[in-house]
Amino acid sequence: MPIKPEIAALKDDMKTWRRDLHRHPETAFEEFRTADIVAEKLESWGIEVDRGMATTGVVGTLRGKGGGNRAIGLRADMDALDMTEKNDFDHRSTIPGKMHGCGHDGHTAMLLGAASYLSKSREFDGLVHFIFQPAEENEGGGRVMVEEGLFHKFPVEGVYGLHNTPGIPVGQVGLRSGPAMAAFDVFEITINAKGAHGAMPHTGNDAIVIASQIVTALQSIVSRRTNPLDSAVVSVTQIHAGDTWNVLPENAVIRGTARSFRPEVHDMLEREIETIGRGICTAFGATLDFRYERRYPALVNSEQESLLAAAVAAKVVGKENVNANAAPKMGSEDFAYMLQESPGCYIWLGNGAEGELGGCAIHNPYYDFNDEIAVLGASYWAELVETALPMKG
Numbered sequence: 001m002p003i004k005p006e007i008a009a010l011k012d013d014m015k016t017w018r019r020d021l022h023r024h025p026e027t028a029f030e031e032f033r034t035a036d037i038v039a040e041k042l043e044s045w046g047i048e049v050d051r052g053m054a055t056t057g058v059v060g061t062l063r064g065k066g067g068g069n070r071a072i073g074l075r076a077d078m079d080a081l082d083m084t085e086k087n088d089f090d091h092r093s094t095i096p097g098k099m100h101g102c103g104h105d106g107h108t109a110m111l112l113g114a115a116s117y118l119s120k121s122r123e124f125d126g127l128v129h130f131i132f133q134p135a136e137e138n139e140g141g142g143r144v145m146v147e148e149g150l151f152h153k154f155p156v157e158g159v160y161g162l163h164n165t166p167g168i169p170v171g172q173v174g175l176r177s178g179p180a181m182a183a184f185d186v187f188e189i190t191i192n193a194k195g196a197h198g199a200m201p202h203t204g205n206d207a208i209v210i211a212s213q214i215v216t217a218l219q220s221i222v223s224r225r226t227n228p229l230d231s232a233v234v235s236v237t238q239i240h241a242g243d244t245w246n247v248l249p250e251n252a253v254i255r256g257t258a259r260s261f262r263p264e265v266h267d268m269l270e271r272e273i274e275t276i277g278r279g280i281c282t283a284f285g286a287t288l289d290f291r292y293e294r295r296y297p298a299l300v301n302s303e304q305e306s307l308l309a310a311a312v313a314a315k316v317v318g319k320e321n322v323n324a325n326a327a328p329k330m331g332s333e334d335f336a337y338m339l340q341e342s343p344g345c346y347i348w349l350g351n352g353a354e355g356e357l358g359g360c361a362i363h364n365p366y367y368d369f370n371d372e373i374a375v376l377g378a379s380y381w382a383e384l385v386e387t388a389l390p391m392k393g
């Protein structure tokens with residue numbers, strides 16, 4: 001199916017909106033300018049707007065021509081990252097230390113494009129809620145919206161998300177039914193040992209040697225505690241200890257992240273990281289403070305909604321360009337919280353093959369959203385609404 005001319009005509013608008021957002025990146029729960037722009041545009045198209053959920057969240061509600069009350073939600077994230085952009089094009093970030101390094105500027109522009117088109121055509125029967133959420137990166141703005149009653153206030157029978165994906169060529173889409181992105185946890189192990197003179201190690205018990213044993217032993221959780229048919233990651237990403245050459249420190253701190261898909265594996269990782277940390281500390285005569293935080297749950301797409309998303313994507317890019325059995329990713333997404341409350345599906349929209357325009361990885365200082373895909377994303381949203389909430393007759 002060719003792209004609707006009304007949506008193709010929005011290409012330049014979406015590019016302008018997107019590049020303006022790129023110049024003015026805002027991070028977790030501080031997306032005030034972005035939210036103002038989103039709300040203002042939605043209202044200008046006659047879409048009812050709710051503001052303030054999760055501080056900067058915006059929900060637009062549009063009723064189609066049909067009289068029904070079925071409803072679906074479409075979600076875009078609005079936040080940028082705390083990182084310094086290294087691009088030198090005109091629309092580079094004007095805010096030091098902040099950058100749209102994940103393409104949420106593009107996600108916002110595409111959902112606005114779809115809202116603009118749908119507000120004029122309204123060829124659907126029911127309600128669509130355009131959910132613009134803050135703080136997808138690290139802080140769980142999606143979780144906060146759910147906790148603040150997103151789906152009580154705006155009940156839906158399905159909720160849908162998408163993410164631009166460098167490495168997937170323009171014009172291709174990936175998705176999978178079931179677990180698609182991993183649960184994301186963080187842990188911190190503080191070792192309390194007895195410090196000593198560097199020349200007299202026998203008078204203490206050396207937090208650094210204990211930390212080293214723990215880091216090594218943690219590697220056995222994935223290799224020896226995880227069923228080889230399950231996926232898991234335990235990564236130590238920080239070790240902090242010591243201040244000088246000749247003092248054995250009394251404390252060491254190990255921090256890291258754990259990823260998993262299945263609930264049993266999720267529980268096991270938390271349990272084993274603590275067990276290994278405590279066991280080794282005890283063996284070496286030290287104690288431990290243990291902190292484990294479950295940040296994002298695994299993202300699990302429901303079956304019916306995944307079938308629908310695949311069929312709709314095929315209408316936009318052609319069946320041969322939709323991989324409905326894409327490999328799951330060990331990365332995480334706070335859209336997972338919305339999928340815990342409602343059936344739905346999250347898809348990966350190609351941003352460009354590696355080495356081509358849009359191929360630079362997300363969270364890289366040279367990344368940029370590929371404006372060429374905005375028409376595809378907006379078309380996917382519009383088709384999804386018209387397919388999920390079809391007009392009668």
Ligand SMILES: [Zn+2]
Nearest residue numbers: 102137362363
């Ligand atoms: Zn990101």
Ligand SMILES: [Zn+2]
Nearest residue numbers: 102103104163
């Ligand atoms: Zn992202």
